[in-house]
Amino acid sequence: MQNPDLNTRRSLATPRGVGVMCDFYAVRAENATLWDHTGKEYIDFAGGIAVLNTGHRHPKVKAAVAAQLEAFTHTAYQIVPYEGYVALAERINALAPIGGLKKTAFFTTGVEAVENAVKIARAYTGRSGVVAFTGSFHGRTMLGMALTGKVAPYKLAFGPMPGDIYHVPFPNATQAISVADSLKALDLLFKSDIDPKRVAAIIIEPVQGEGGFNITPPELMNALRKVCDEHGILLIADEVQTGFARTGKLFAMQHHAVEADLITMAKSLGGGFPISGVVGRAEVMDGPAPGGLGGTYAGHPLAIAAAHAVLGVIEEERLCERAAELGRRLQERLASLRPRCPAIADVRGLGSMVALELNDPATGQPDAQAVKRVQDEALKRGLILLSCGVYGNVLRFLYPLTIPDAQFERALDILADVLTA
């Protein structure tokens, strides 16, 4: 439902660079439901971009934040610390799939976690180079966009980028890039551009988020671990989007046989409150000198309280299992639509990180317009969907894992109607 008056005010008061998908405005939300200014109800399959694995305003998250509000809201952890921060670090250290002693630092946004992981890697190794992948997304700050492997819209007009950052191709069947091709490109990079002994870190998303929900093949992760070990490079897993039960495991790296040295996290950790973090091997995390890490709001008390509640909810409501089950049902339903929807080029996923790729059946080319049409039609029928992918031709599904079954099925019915219309 449009709100012409507010849309005009928005375009006059805020810059176009902050692109907005919907032309309606949120007034209330609960679990997987969101209501706009006209009272229209939506099923939220966007989840605030992967933030709401535990749903909007989970009662336990609300209660934890309300209790913290009554105690104190801000001291700046680096000035007057609080136990919640330490206790959350202890919990993350116990849960993260990294062997040995671990430490965790908290920040506010996902890109801050990425920036700090790179800072930590540089301080520990005394090296500067960072290798990232094409199609990756690591955020919108100067370093975040430099690491991001997609030019439009993230890097347009913002150059020059910070130096010593390199990209190698991410394996992608539709682009005919194999794991062997990626590894060959990495080898060539070490021959042509940077001595591996100058590389501090390789950063990779276990499942590329914005890039199209492309799953990192285990052979690639294994090979990267080997390359890192051979040259003293740190492996950073950017789990900002994959974290906290989305893929059927608490961390997506739990699907892999090898470990990262550092893992970034954010989004669903806070259940709607801004918090991010970096967990890693203790000696690596202690690379930067005191004062080198932090931030005024880093590890904000309200978000720390929310994160404690989120971890409890994930365990109590068995959301890892739920993610696997919902993802299986969604993939099955999407696959069953293939005979009636020839545009479906691929259905893939890890747990509830499921993607639907649409191509033009006549040309076989990626069809971003078709994705836009599906999104628009679904929205009219009250289902909020997000797109992604280097070519914008992928639909992703980021429903709360706490969504009731009946509502989930209703959403799948809308999706099926729209895709086969």
Ligand SMILES: Cc1ncc(COP(=O)(O)O)c(C=O)c1O
């Ligand atoms: C893998 C990954 N890294 C980093 C970021 C940046 O997070 P934020 O937008 O909270 O800065 C995102 C956001 O989508 C992401 O998906």
